[in-house]
Amino acid sequence: MAYELVVVGCSWGGLAALGRLLDHLPDGVDLPVVVAQHRGPDSLRGALEATLRRRLERPVVEVEDKDPIALGRVYIAPPDYHLLVEPGSFALSVDERVRHARPSIDVLFESAADAYGERVIGVVLTGANEDGAAGLARIAERGGAAIVQDPGTAEAREMPEAALAAAAAATVLPLEGIGPHIAELCAVGVS
Amino acid sequence: MALQVETQAGEGTSREELERVEIDLLLEGIYRRYGFDFREYAPASLRRRLWRRIHAERLESVSGLQEKVLHDPVCMERLLLDLSINVTAMFRDPSFYVAFRREVAPLLRTYPFTRIWVAGCSTGEEVYSLAILLAEEELYERTRIYATDINEAVLDRARAGVFALDKMQAYTENYIKAGGTRAFSEYYVAAYDGVQFARSLVENVVFAQHNLVSDRSFNEFNVIVCRNVMIYFDRSLQGRVHRLFYESLAPLGVLALGHKESLASSPHAEAFEELDAEEKIFRRVR
Ligand SMILES: C[S@@+](CC[C@H](N)C(=O)[O-])C[C@H]1O[C@@H](n2cnc3c(N)ncnc32)[C@H](O)[C@@H]1O
Numbered sequence: 001m002a003y004e005l006v007v008v009g010c011s012w013g014g015l016a017a018l019g020r021l022l023d024h025l026p027d028g029v030d031l032p033v034v035v036a037q038h039r040g041p042d043s044l045r046g047a048l049e050a051t052l053r054r055r056l057e058r059p060v061v062e063v064e065d066k067d068p069i070a071l072g073r074v075y076i077a078p079p080d081y082h083l084l085v086e087p088g089s090f091a092l093s094v095d096e097r098v099r100h101a102r103p104s105i106d107v108l109f110e111s112a113a114d115a116y117g118e119r120v121i122g123v124v125l126t127g128a129n130e131d132g133a134a135g136l137a138r139i140a141e142r143g144g145a146a147i148v149q150d151p152g153t154a155e156a157r158e159m160p161e162a163a164l165a166a167a168a169a170a171t172v173l174p175l176e177g178i179g180p181h182i183a184e185l186c187a188v189g190v191s
Numbered sequence: 192m193a194l195q196v197e198t199q200a201g202e203g204t205s206r207e208e209l210e211r212v213e214i215d216l217l218l219e220g221i222y223r224r225y226g227f228d229f230r231e232y233a234p235a236s237l238r239r240r241l242w243r244r245i246h247a248e249r250l251e252s253v254s255g256l257q258e259k260v261l262h263d264p265v266c267m268e269r270l271l272l273d274l275s276i277n278v279t280a281m282f283r284d285p286s287f288y289v290a291f292r293r294e295v296a297p298l299l300r301t302y303p304f305t306r307i308w309v310a311g312c313s314t315g316e317e318v319y320s321l322a323i324l325l326a327e328e329e330l331y332e333r334t335r336i337y338a339t340d341i342n343e344a345v346l347d348r349a350r351a352g353v354f355a356l357d358k359m360q361a362y363t364e365n366y367i368k369a370g371g372t373r374a375f376s377e378y379y380v381a382a383y384d385g386v387q388f389a390r391s392l393v394e395n396v397v398f399a400q401h402n403l404v405s406d407r408s409f410n411e412f413n414v415i416v417c418r419n420v421m422i423y424f425d426r427s428l429q430g431r432v433h434r435l436f437y438e439s440l441a442p443l444g445v446l447a448l449g450h451k452e453s454l455a456s457s458p459h460a461e462a463f464e465e466l467d468a469e470e471k472i473f474r475r476v477r
Contacts (some may be wrong), residue, residue: 084235091233110237
């Protein structure tokens with residue numbers, strides 16, 4: 001069976017890390033990449049999208065409610081909404097913040113695991129809190145692939161460390177190694 | 192002869208799919224037993240809420256919750272509270288109110304009288320915000336606002352107009368960013384359990400219970416505001432609610448949605464033009 005979706009979580013300040021990861025994602029990988037990054041509720045709508053778009057060949061879109069999930073794109077959670085994955089499409093919610101965060105990485109990851117089971121690849125990057133740990137554990141538990149940025153290379157190591165504590169079997173890699181590893185996973189398929 | 196149990200193609204072949212079956216059965220049961228219809232709510236967010244209740248009741252599965260909820264109305268009440276998402280704020284998304292002042296207020300000025308429907312108004316913060324804007328634009332006197340929600344409890348709070356004191360700083364900042372022309376504190380006074388907003392702001396407001404899933408159109412409106420409500424519905428229910436709004440809009444009426452919503456699921460999308468694409472303000476032209 002093939003992987004169908006990559007979900008990525010990083011917290012405020014993770015933009016450089018995210019850009020680096022996406023720069024090193026081989027062109028041949030056409031899985032949709034879905035990103036939840038913590039931002040202030042006032043952060044400019046579309047700002048993250050615009051920054052990434054300037055830098056990447058791939059189309060980058062800030063998700064709107066019920067958008068279908070299409071191959072080859074990078075999807076960004078809009079500020080002040082939770083982003084959830086359903087089979088084949090996205091949904092947004094304005095539910096309370098989870099661990100002070102909206103978008104919450106856990107909400108994105110858990111919904112992805114529920115909708116796509118073992119066909120999900122989850123990636124936790126730099127961040128100064130514990131969001132993403134429970135979500136990554138859920139992905140691993142459902143048979144998906146878990147990847148964590150090497151805490152030693154992360155600007156803030158709390159988030160990758162918490163993710164590793166929750167999903168011990170996750171693959172630990174520096175940013176440049178994550179894209180090629182995703183390409184390998186795609187070539188081999190879900191084990 | 193031994194019968195072999197096989198699962199239907201596409202059904203019950205994985206844990207996720209089996210759970211989808213359980214959730215469908217639970218929602219059908221709730222509908223038939225209690226009349227609350229969540230069958231076409233967006234599944235991912237619904238699922239999170241259901242599991243929160245399952246854990247709180249110390250149960251282990253959706254089927255376990257089904258058994259309990261169907262036999263125990265008190266448990267159903269607890270679940271209803273979990274399923275009701277009433278998060279709101281005054282002047283949430285200030286840029287929306289700026290656009291409303293710029294694009295919609297001039298239109299309303301051309302009418303002697305206007306009716307506005309705020310659908311899914313929750314505890315009323317959005318209604319008070321709109322009333323303040325209309326008052327400052329000198330339009331409030333000739334406006335009637337119909338503010339509806341499925342949930343009676345939030346409507347009571349909306350009618351009372353008492354909001355938490357610790358929110359006022361953020362609301363004041365929103366008000367200023369939203370283009371407010373006075374001092375925000377002119378609109379409220381301190382009350383013993385928060386701040387009480389001016390009764391004059393709701394003089395022309397009718398708060399009423401209305402269910403977007405099952406109730407019909409009840410008037411013709413010049414403006415319909417429905418923000419961050421339909422995101423909780425699946426696409427087919429969104430389509431039906433869009434039809435309801437279309438049928439409830441006067442010619443050249445305005446429809447305002449949340450920042451990240453669209454007319455994509457509306458069967459009448461081509462009947463609208465954009466007044467402000469960013470702020471999701473549309474005008475019915477056909
Ligand atoms: C997240 S709040 C949005 C409040 C406000 N419109 C805003 O944007 O700040 C969603 C509201 O929709 C209401 N709602 C949910 N389902 C509904 C239905 N079927 N009919 C009417 N209102 C509904 C809920 O009770 C809740 O108050």
